[in-house]
Amino acid sequence: MPNLPSLAVATFAVFALASPLAATQKNGTLAQDFKLTDVNGKTVQLSQFRGKTVVLEWHNPGCPFVSKHYSSGNMQATQKAARQQGAIWLTINSGAEGKQGHMTGPEAKALIAKQKIQSTNYLLDAKGLVGKAYGAKTTPHMYIIDGSGTLVYQGGIDDKPTANTADIKDARNHVLAALSEIKSGEKVSVAQARPYGCSVKYAS
Amino acid sequence: MTFDFRIFSIMLAFIAFALAPAAVAQNRLGNTELNVPATLVAESPKVRAGQSVTLAFVMEPKPTWHGYWENPGDAGIGMSFDWTLPAGVTAGKPQFPVPDTLLISGIMNYVYKGDYAILVTLDLADNVRPGSLPISVKSEWLSCTDEICVPEQDELSITLQVVGKDAPVSLDKRFNDFRAAMARPLGSEATFAVSDDRFRLSVPLPASVEIDDPYFFIKQDGIVDYGAPQKFSRDGDRLILETGARGDELDSITGILKIGDHIGFLLTATKGEVAMTGLPLANDGAKQEGSASLLFLALGGALLGGLLLNLMPCVFPILSLKAMSLAKAGGSEAVVRRDALAYTAGVVLVATALGAILLGLRASGAAVGWAFQLQDPRIIFVLLALVTAIGLNLAGLFELPNLNFGNKLTRKDGAAGSFWTGALAAFVATPCTGPFMAAALGATIVLPPIAALVIFAGLGVGLALPFLLIAFVPAIRSRLPKPGPWLDGFRKAMAVPMFLTAIGLIWLLGRQIGTDALGLSLIFLLTVALILWWFGGGQIKGLSRGALTSAAMVVAILGGILALPGEDAMNSQKLANVSAATLPSETFSETRLSELRASGQPVFAYFTADWCLTCKANEAAAIQRTETADAFAAAKVTVMVGDWTRPDPDISKFLEKHGRAGVPLYLYYAPGKEPVILPQILTVATLTDLVNGPVQSAMIAKTR
Numbered sequence: 013m014p015n016l017p018s019l020a021v022a023t024f025a026v027f028a029l030a031s032p033l034a035a036t037q038k039n040g041t042l043a044q045d046f047k048l049t050d051v052n053g054k055t056v057q058l059s060q061f062r063g064k065t066v067v068l069e070w071h072n073p074g075c076p077f078v079s080k081h082y083s084s085g086n087m088q089a090t091q092k093a094a095r096q097q098g099a100i101w102l103t104i105n106s107g108a109e110g111k112q113g114h115m116t117g118p119e120a121k122a123l124i125a126k127q128k129i130q131s132t133n134y135l136l137d138a139k140g141l142v143g144k145a146y147g148a149k150t151t152p153h154m155y156i157i158d159g160s161g162t163l164v165y166q167g168g169i170d171d172k173p174t175a176n177t178a179d180i181k182d183a184r185n186h187v188l189a190a191l192s193e194i195k196s197g198e199k200v201s202v203a204q205a206r207p208y209g210c211s212v213k214y215a216s
Numbered sequence: 217m218t219f220d221f222r223i224f225s226i227m228l229a230f231i232a233f234a235l236a237p238a239a240v241a242q243n244r245l246g247n248t249e250l251n252v253p254a255t256l257v258a259e260s261p262k263v264r265a266g267q268s269v270t271l272a273f274v275m276e277p278k279p280t281w282h283g284y285w286e287n288p289g290d291a292g293i294g295m296s297f298d299w300t301l302p303a304g305v306t307a308g309k310p311q312f313p314v315p316d317t318l319l320i321s322g323i324m325n326y327v328y329k330g331d332y333a334i335l336v337t338l339d340l341a342d343n344v345r346p347g348s349l350p351i352s353v354k355s356e357w358l359s360c361t362d363e364i365c366v367p368e369q370d371e372l373s374i375t376l377q378v379v380g381k382d383a384p385v386s387l388d389k390r391f392n393d394f395r396a397a398m399a400r401p402l403g404s405e406a407t408f409a410v411s412d413d414r415f416r417l418s419v420p421l422p423a424s425v426e427i428d429d430p431y432f433f434i435k436q437d438g439i440v441d442y443g444a445p446q447k448f449s450r451d452g453d454r455l456i457l458e459t460g461a462r463g464d465e466l467d468s469i470t471g472i473l474k475i476g477d478h479i480g481f482l483l484t485a486t487k488g489e490v491a492m493t494g495l496p497l498a499n500d501g502a503k504q505e506g507s508a509s510l511l512f513l514a515l516g517g518a519l520l521g522g523l524l525l526n527l528m529p530c531v532f533p534i535l536s537l538k539a540m541s542l543a544k545a546g547g548s549e550a551v552v553r554r555d556a557l558a559y560t561a562g563v564v565l566v567a568t569a570l571g572a573i574l575l576g577l578r579a580s581g582a583a584v585g586w587a588f589q590l591q592d593p594r595i596i597f598v599l600l601a602l603v604t605a606i607g608l609n610l611a612g613l614f615e616l617p618n619l620n621f622g623n624k625l626t627r628k629d630g631a632a633g634s635f636w637t638g639a640l641a642a643f644v645a646t647p648c649t650g651p652f653m654a655a656a657l658g659a660t661i662v663l664p665p666i667a668a669l670v671i672f673a674g675l676g677v678g679l680a681l682p683f684l685l686i687a688f689v690p691a692i693r694s695r696l697p698k699p700g701p702w703l704d705g706f707r708k709a710m711a712v713p714m715f716l717t718a719i720g721l722i723w724l725l726g727r728q729i730g731t732d733a734l735g736l737s738l739i740f741l742l743t744v745a746l747i748l749w750w751f752g753g754g755q756i757k758g759l760s761r762g763a764l765t766s767a768a769m770v771v772a773i774l775g776g777i778l779a780l781p782g783e784d785a786m787n788s789q790k791l792a793n794v795s796a797a798t799l800p801s802e803t804f805s806e807t808r809l810s811e812l813r814a815s816g817q818p819v820f821a822y823f824t825a826d827w828c829l830t831c832k833a834n835e836a837a838a839i840q841r842t843e844t845a846d847a848f849a850a851a852k853v854t855v856m857v858g859d860w861t862r863p864d865p866d867i868s869k870f871l872e873k874h875g876r877a878g879v880p881l882y883l884y885y886a887p888g889k890e891p892v893i894l895p896q897i898l899t900v901a902t903l904t905d906l907v908n909g910p911v912q913s914a915m916i917a918k919t920r
Contacts, residue, residue: 076367112364140321149290149323173293174356175367204463206437210365211291214321 037146037155039203043163046142048104048135051120056102056133063159065099065194067091067187069131070106070143070212072113072151073123076175077209081152082127084177087169090187091130097195103131106143108215113151114138140214150209156190156200165190167205252277252359256351256372259391262379263349265304266342269376272394273310273334273355280361285315285326287435288358289442292325292365295334295357302349304341311335313397314472314480315433320362324442326433327360333394340378349376392865399472399480400863401878403896404830406485408469415440415461416490418454419473419483420829427455427475427497434471438463451494453829458492481827482877511667515674522567522678532713549690556680556687558631562638564676570642571672593728594777597737600721601744601773602640607714608745610707614752642676729780740776747772799845804858806870809885812854818907819885820848823858823867830896831880838898851907 037043047057058066069087072078081087091101105120107113115123120134137143146155146166156165170183190200252275259270273295275283286294299307313332318325338351352373359368379385404420417432430448434440444460455473467487474480526532608614686692726734751765802808804821812819822839824831838844848855858867860879871881874893882894884906894902 074364076365144322174296175293175358176356204438207291208293209291210360211320211323211325213363214323216321 037163037166039163039166041163042161043155043157044142044145045161046145048137048142050133050135051117051124053117054133056135058102058157059161061100062161065094065097065159065191066157067094067099067101067191068146068155068157069101069103070148070151070153071103071134072105072107072210072213073115074113075151075210078113078151080175080177080180081169082129084180086177086180086185087152088128088130090169090185093188094191095130095132097191099191100133101131103129103134104137104142104148105135106137106140106148107213108140109138111213111215112210113213138215140212143212143214148212150207151212152209153207153212154187156187156194158194164194164200165203166207167202168207168209171205173206173208250359250368250370251281251361251366252283252357252368254355254357254370254372256353256374257388257390258374258376259388260385261374262377262383262385263338263340264381264383264385265340265344265346265378268337268339270391271336271338271351271374272391273336273372274331275328275333275357276331277329277359281359282318282325282327282329282361283332284358284360285328285433286310286312287326287433287437289317289324289326291323292327292360293356293358293367295355297336298354300352300354301338302344302351304344305349305351306339307353308337308339311398313394314399314474314478317431318362319443322443325360326442332397335391335394335398344378346378346380349378350374351376395865395868396863397478399474399482400825400860402473402481402483403828403878403880406483407488407490408485409488409490410439410461410464413461415457415459416492417457417485418488418490419457419481419485420453421455421473421475421481421827422453422829422832423450425475425827429476430455430457430497431474432457432459432471433474433480434469436466436469436471439466439469448497449492449494450497454494456490456492456494475827511670514671518671518674519678519681522675523681525675525679526682532710552687554631555634556683558634559638559683560677560680562635562640563642563680564638564673566639566642567676567679568669568673571669571675575668593725593780596721596725596728597740597776597780598773600718600725600737601741601776603714603718603721604741604745605748607711607718608748608752610711610714612704612708614748614755638680642679733780736779737776740772740779743772743775744769798840799848799855801855801857804856804867804870806866809856813885813887816887818851818853818887819856819883820853820903820906821856821858821883821885823860823871823879823881825859825879826861828860828879834880834882834896834898838900838903841900843900844903847904847907853907 043058045057045059047055050056069091073082078087081090094101105113105115107115115136117136120136123129124134135142142148148155150168152169154165154167154169155163158164165186167186169187170180170185172179172183184202186202186205189202193200255274255276257272257274259272263269277283284292284294288294295310297307297310301307312334313328315326316329318327318329340349350373352371354369354371356367356369359366402419402421406417406419408415408417410416421427427448427450431446432440439462441460441462446457446459449456449458468484470482470484472480473483722734722738725737729737747765747768754765804823809819809821824835826832858864858870860867860871871878874881874883880896882896882898884892884894886892886906892906894906
């Protein structure tokens with residue numbers, strides 16, 4: 013079991029070699045494929061969801077900006093809405109061992125149960141390879157990949173960059189807006205927004 | 217690793233914090249529970265209606281904690297301000313000090329690690345009644361360590377007293393320091409361009425301004441890739457930046473260009489064309505790699521430059537003849553190679569030694585450039601005597617002594633002769649290096665000393681390269697024209713460029729010491745020529761007058777040097793040159809200004825800084841001009857200069873009073889009248905019209 017994640021990471025490293033670390037993914041291009049292990053030890057590969065919309069969410073339970081959206085139930089509601097319309101939601105934790113927000117599988121499972129996290133899979137990326145390949149800077153940092161595997165949104169969860177839960181009700185939820193536009197076959201109107209939050213706690 | 221419950225507790229604490237805003241509002245001024253506590257202070261607790269007062273949010277991060285600039289970078293959040301102000305009071309935009317960069321795992325943060333202060337100006341309307349003036353503001357900001365972040369907020373308040381027009385107002389001295397940490401407006405507009413994922417910015421900044429570890433902090437998000445390394449280069453009066461781009465949506469951007477510890481300029485840039493030209497600056501991020509590639513580039517430039525020097529009028533004659541003599545020695549490969557190597561050694565040693573002296577002088581703080589040796593008239597005179605002697609030698613007046621010695625003392629001195637020819641070539645060639653070598657030699661200033669010396673040596677190798685080729689590639693040597701009677705004619709013709717060089721040196725000397733002293737110097741030069749003539753005459757008759765000639769030469773040259781005017785005379789000559797175009801001025805002070813105004817004197821006051829290109833351009837084009845100086849002298853205008861190169865709180869306040877955030881500022885005080893603010897772009901006419909009457913009233917009307 014402990015070796016599984018590193019095995020998956022090694023597999024990912026093969027993909028990642030093609031593009032240098034800390035590269036950013038561009039909207040309108042094919043999203044970088046990756047393989048990671050989820051909290052149950054199951055290997056999840058991005059390309060296996062081809063044909064479905066996939067939402068990526070960078071997560072750190074210790075970050076107050078993440079807490080803003082979980083304690084208020086906003087993130088869970090967004091996850092639920094996404095899955096109800098058939099989208100896949102992958103929550104990714106790129107916090108390195110020893111850094112804030114890092115979790116082992118069982119710890120993450122406990123948190124999922126406690127906070128009723130609604131994502132399809134909660135993926136562990138302690139080496140930060142996927143996070144860096146996507147240029148994930150903050151928690152939360154959101155990406156949406158459409159059915160053809162193309163990146164169509166990247167940025168913050170909404171347009172109110174504060175840690176105050178009171179700001180959620182007046183904010184534009186960029187992810188929900190993009191999902192509904194994708195569903196009705198429209199172009200995503202806000203395809204890039206400023207991500208806000210804590211920095212992703214990478215190993216190096 | 218086990219799950220860290222401290223983190224969880226911070227998170228839970230935050231949730232409680234966020235869910236109970238009512239409780240949060242209990243926080244009071246300078247709350248020490250916070251990691252980056254804020255205190256609100258006023259520059260003066262007493263204010264007058266119709267005036268303004270500056271407030272400061274004094275932020276004091278606990279050790280290991282930091283706060284954020286208005287654009288936090290890749291992560292983090294800027295500070296927010298929600299004011300509650302009495303009627304008639306308005307708050308200006310917050311001004312942030314120059315931030316620092318903090319790069320963690322490729323994520324760039326724009327932060328403040330030590331104590332810092334954010335300034336906000338409150339404007340009071342004329343109708344604000346005397347009495348107490350309660351000011352309160354609710355602020356939110358993010359406090360982080362390298363590991364964790366905590367959003368903090370506080371409700372800060374202060375009560376000011378509105379006092380009457382004549383009541384004394386004392387100012388908090390700390391605000392001078394707060395202001396000194398702010399970025400100052402650059403005064404000239406920059407240009408930026410985004411293409412192929414690269415962001416380029418071209419900033420007008422005088423070449424003389426020293427820059428240490430520059431960084432551009434952009435205010436707008438989505439244009440620059442914050443984490444990408446920033447590469448800078450300087451091209452004359454422009455500083456050019458290239459880094460990664462994120463987007464291209466804006467036509468105008470603003471930001472802070474940091475050029476040293478807490479020294480920064482506020483600038484605005486509009487979209488345009490920016491070419492990456494000039495000399496790269498070694499930056500912290502790319503220092504290693506940058507230096508190495510810069511070194512190779514500069515070394516290539518130096519080699520090429522040295523090679524081109526062979527064609528210079530001051531070098532070509534020496535070298536072409538040397539080449540011939542090498543070809544002559546054709547028979548013995550070993551001799552040719554030895555001579556070429558000796559020559560190369562001479563060139564490289566002298567080039568490196570000159571470079572070492574240059575670096576040494578620079579390190580000691582003297583402002584010297586390459587060819588610095590030509591700034592000393594004594595050296596010019598020696599060179600002049602030398603060049604004239606070589607010219608006379610080429611013309612056939614006498615034979616060079618080393619050839620004599622060479623005949624007598626066999627091969628060893630042949631090599632020594634080659635060595636000295638090389639040394640001479642390098643020494644004479646340096647004034648010709650300028651145009652070809654400017655960039656490569658400029659690099660020596662930013663490179664570490666050892667690398668800089670390598671470049672000087674490279675210059676020498678380049679200069680010696682043709683000889684090495686002739687000596688080591690027999691095919692080239694065999695292609696050289698065979699020596700014959702034509703060689704004598706060629707040699708005599710080569711005296712012409714040598715004498716041209718002598719004329720150039722005479723001109724240079726004349727500029728430095730004046731025509732009177734030049735006349736005397738030329739008489740000594742004639743003496744040198746006559747001694748050589750006499751020496752040459754002896755050679756024809758088979759007499760050796762070498763020892764006597766050498767002695768006479770030394771006397772003549774020493775006499776020439778001693779006859780040169782002293783330092784004082786030269787300084788006065790320089791002053792005479794300069795004062796023709798200089799406006800006499802005194803240092804600006806408000807006390808002196810009011811004195812002059814009280815005594816009914818007209819005053820022209822201008823505010824400038826070494827880093828302000830607009831200022832320097834105006835000074836060259838309009839202020840430091842004979843016409844202006846004459847007109848001002850005739851009208852008895854006192855000129856005052858305020859130098860804002862370093863932050864000066866008095867000048868800052870004076871500028872602020874005149875509605876300017878920065879330099880340039882040009883003011884004309886006609887006796888008994890309100891001051892006139894002149895336009896930012898000056899012409900000679902603008903200034904002379906001030907004192908020549910009729911246009912003046914029109915000017916006042918226009919600037920109001």
